[in-house]
Amino acid sequence: MSYSYPDGTSAIEAFDLTIEVGERVALVGPNGAGKSTLIQLLGGLIDPDSGSIAYFESETPADDLRDRIAVLPQQPDEYLFNSTVRDDLEYGPAQLSIPKAQARDRVDALAERLELTGLLDQPPFRLSGGEQRRAALASAVAVDPDLLLLDEPVADIDPAYRERILSLLEERSEDGDTQIVSTPNVDLVPHLADRVVLLDATGDVVADGPTEEILTDSSLLERCGLAAPTVTELFETAGAEELPLTVAEGAARLSDLLE
Numbered sequence: 326m327s328y329s330y331p332d333g334t335s336a337i338e339a340f341d342l343t344i345e346v347g348e349r350v351a352l353v354g355p356n357g358a359g360k361s362t363l364i365q366l367l368g369g370l371i372d373p374d375s376g377s378i379a380y381f382e383s384e385t386p387a388d389d390l391r392d393r394i395a396v397l398p399q400q401p402d403e404y405l406f407n408s409t410v411r412d413d414l415e416y417g418p419a420q421l422s423i424p425k426a427q428a429r430d431r432v433d434a435l436a437e438r439l440e441l442t443g444l445l446d447q448p449p450f451r452l453s454g455g456e457q458r459r460a461a462l463a464s465a466v467a468v469d470p471d472l473l474l475l476d477e478p479v480a481d482i483d484p485a486y487r488e489r490i491l492s493l494l495e496e497r498s499e500d501g502d503t504q505i506v507s508t509p510n511v512d513l514v515p516h517l518a519d520r521v522v523l524l525d526a527t528g529d530v531v532a533d534g535p536t537e538e539i540l541t542d543s544s545l546l547e548r549c550g551l552a553a554p555t556v557t558e559l560f561e562t563a564g565a566e567e568l569p570l571t572v573a574e575g576a577a578r579l580s581d582l583l584e
């Protein structure tokens with residue numbers, strides 16, 4: 326598929342990808358590679374100029390699958406438009422005719438999980454950037470979708486909340502969700518995805534494979550203007566043969582060495 330913005334900027338060219346149900350895939354690439362455009366295309370928020378997207382082996386468009394597909398956009402405030410955060414979180418379930426009491430329970434549980442309970446009666450525009458992202462994520466998850474499309478889901482989020490979001494996403498994945506995330510932050514990718522689709526600055530897919538394979542290939546990442554995760558770089562620079570991807574893996578390796 327391909328897509329150009331109305332001003333003629335070509336953002337996506339000849340993009341072709343198959344994602345299996347239940348996969349967790351990260352679209353990784355430098356600024357401007359086209360990750361956000363892809364998330365919007367995959368979420369049906371914009372339409373490709375050529376080509377098409379098939380969901381769940383059917384030709385049904387994303388707009389008719391709002392009970393199965395949810396999107397966390399890069400600018401979450403654009404999607405928080407009700408007068409309170411609670412109304413925003415209950416909006417999706419209401420559109421899907423989920424009974425009000427059930428929607429309320431679901432929203433209350435999600436709000437507690439993402440520490441939004443105290444913000445539910447606030448107007449969304451009063452929230453900070455990180456709070457808005459958490460609210461928009463809760464709103465996407467509130468419809469209990471099968472496919473979650475997440476544009477930089479933990480950007481601007483501090484570590485305590487980040488852990489909550491990562492564990493929510495991991496749990497949903499264990500329950501069978503398909504998740505596609507976009508991020509330029511390689512340190513986060515091992516926590517978000519098992520498969521990486523690596524884009525270069527022009528938006529070409531230069532690699533597609535298991536996270537541990539792509540994120541330990543520093544020359545490949547360099548070609549895309551990226552670097553390996555910090556822990557991976559540290560061990561590589563120190564001459565280690567097996568490279569950890571996360572702080573936890575690196576710490577386990579070090580404590581083995583120090584014993």
Ligand SMILES: Nc1ncnc2c1ncn2[C@@H]1O[C@H](COP(=O)(O)OP(=O)(O)OP(=O)(O)O)[C@@H](O)[C@H]1O
Nearest residue numbers: 330332334336355356357358359360361362363509
């Ligand atoms: N509304 C728009 N109008 C015109 N061009 C746009 C628009 N939005 C994005 N672009 C262009 O499309 C290309 C892809 O942008 P996109 O936002 O998808 O990249 P990205 O990989 O998500 O970048 P980042 O990591 O900075 O968020 C870039 O060249 C960008 O300048």
